[in-house]
Structures are given as structure tokens and as C-alpha cells.
Amino acid sequence: MTPQLDTVFAALADPTRRAILAMLLEDDMAVTDVAEPFEMSLAAISKHLGVLTAAGLISQEKRGRVKWCKLEPDAMREASVWMQGFGQFEAINLDAFERFLENELDP
Amino acid sequence: MTPQLDTVFAALADPTRRAILAMLLEDDMAVTDVAEPFEMSLAAISKHLGVLTAAGLISQEKRGRVKWCKLEPDAMREASVWMQGFGQFEAINLDAFERFLENELDP
DNA sequence: CCGTTATTCAACCATTTGGTTGACGTTTCG
DNA sequence: CGAAACGTCAACCAAATGGTTGAATAACGG
Incomplete structure (x- = not known):
């Protein structure tokens, strides 16, 4: 139903891949x-x-x-929004929250 | 290095499990x-x-x-914090966000 | 042109994952 | 007591995952 969340969370489940993302937070890098x-x-x-x-x-x-790798932080947004529904924003209407974020973040 | 993140993200990668969590957001439930x-x-x-x-x-x-299942939202915090490090929310209009929260939380 | 650097591809392997079925232990209830 | 409801366990299976090696492709640099 939301294959995007599947692939994002699965990608984040591996420590090597999280370390790579953290490295790319500093700067773009070549594969080597x-x-x-x-x-x-x-x-x-x-x-x-x-x-x-x-x-x-x-x-x-x-x-x-050389193939340059660049972080795309926006891809985490959907997953992060999904998670926010369970934490400090527990009382929020999730659908409304998502609509809010879409309005705010998409021009 | 952070096995907690491994297991949390891996657990969230499955749509059935995410659906279960969403159900438990409403209320505690028996396994059946x-x-x-x-x-x-x-x-x-x-x-x-x-x-x-x-x-x-x-x-x-x-x-x-009967075995009752209860959501433990705190477990998502570490993962959520990790994701916040990538700055996906920096574009949010904070004033609008505050207004949104007030509307949502005060019925 | 030739060697070196950068990266992927293909085949293979072990382990994990997500599912099934059937048998099994508990607790409740008529 | 005996049957039904609740849930797990064990064995099995197919597919996906995370890694290896060796060959292949492409672009530079002398």
C-alpha cells in the first residue's frame, strides 16, 4: 500500500547504509x-x-x-512523518498532519 | 554499533507490521x-x-x-531522532505548524 | 596505444525473512 | 469433565538479503 515506506525503512535497517548516509551528510562522495x-x-x-x-x-x-553520490534528505520525509504519528504528536490527527506537511513542504 | 536502530527500522519495513502499529494506536488489542x-x-x-x-x-x-498487545511509542524515539539529523523539517513554516497543532489538540 | 582507475555485472553462497501447516499447552465455560 | 477459544511452537518452504570473487566496461593519463 505504501511501497515507498517499505523500501525506505528497509534501506535504513542496515548499519552500513546508515553510516553511508551519515558520511554523505558531510559532503557528496565518489563510490570508491x-x-x-x-x-x-x-x-x-x-x-x-x-x-x-x-x-x-x-x-x-x-x-x-567517477560516480558521485549525493544525499537526498527529502526521501526520509514520508517515513519521518509516519513515525511522528507515534511519538510526541500522538494526539494528532495523522491524515491532517500529512496534509499539513504536504502543503508546507511542497510549493 | 546501534543494534536498536537495526531492529526498529527492520520492524518498520514491513507493511503488515506498520498496519498493526497503526491499529494499536487506537487501542490495546488481543492477538486474535x-x-x-x-x-x-x-x-x-x-x-x-x-x-x-x-x-x-x-x-x-x-x-x-488473552495476550494483550500495547503500543510502546517511546521505542521509535531513537530512530526518529536519528532521522531528524538529516534536516527534513527545516523547511516547515513554524508559525503555521503551531497553528496547526493548536487546532488539532484543542477540539 | 596501453596500463590504471572507477564501477558494475554475474554467478555463487549462507543466512534471514515471511509465510504455511499441524500439533501442542492453557484457560475458560457449559 | 470435556469442548472450544487463545496463542505459540516446530518443521518446512520459497524468496530476499548481504556478502564474496572474477570478469567486463568505460574513462583517464602518460
């Missing part, structure tokens, strides 16, 4: 540089980046032989 | 009643509830022959 701190093959990191891209959490742009 | 709307065996739902319990997202208490 993303892989450097991990004790894991480059191919494995490439797969993780594919999962993050499929979830919309990052984007990848190839310039020359 | 949780299972009722799903086209799935009771055993499968029981497993899902086990995953949610392991993640700390719900608690289960047996009274008589």
Missing part, C-alpha cells in the same frame, strides 16, 4: 571514497548504494569515470 | 483481534508481533488466556 572506511568489497558497497538509490535516499550522477 | 483484518494465518501474525516486541515497539501482557 564511500567504500574506503568499510572492511567490505567495493562491489558490496556498490550494492548498498543501489539499495539507497532505489529507496530515493541518495542520487548518483556519473561524471567522467 | 490484531490478526482478524489480515488474510494471513494467526501464526504469521504471532511472528510479526514477536518482531515488534523484540524491537520494543510493542509490549505483550498475558491476562487469562
